[in-house]
Amino acid sequence: MTVMQSVPSQFAALQPFVAGWALPDENARFHKRINADPADMQKFYDTILPQMDAVMEYLTHCPAIGLAPPDDVLLKLALSFVEVSRVYEVWGQQDVRHDFFDPKRLNCIGFEAVQPGSGR
Secondary structure (H helix, E strand, O other): OOOOOOOOHHHHHHHHHHHHHOOOOHHHHHHHHHHOOHHHHHHHHHHHHHHHHHHHHHHHOOOOOOOOHHHHHHHHHHHHHHHHHHHHHHHOOOOHHHHOOOHHHOOOOOHHHHOOOOOO
């Protein structure tokens, strides 16, 4: 039985993006970004950007470990936003490595990999 993931109710406008963007780790977010349809990525970015101040304020009051499931989904969306924001705010393209490095060769080890109990 699959459990539907959802965001906290005050962030309901982000719910349509949960299935595609609330990803489990940095590697999944990276590969989603470099393979995403640019129009879909733009829609995600444009929807979450005006809410990021509220999202960050909300998450500031959550525990660092042991998030409630809706809060964890919101955090994953926020982390995907950070990944996508580089496209629009810094690089102006989907990935800076495409010119000289095949992104399929890259395995990101991020914040999720160094959580307690991860062995790292």
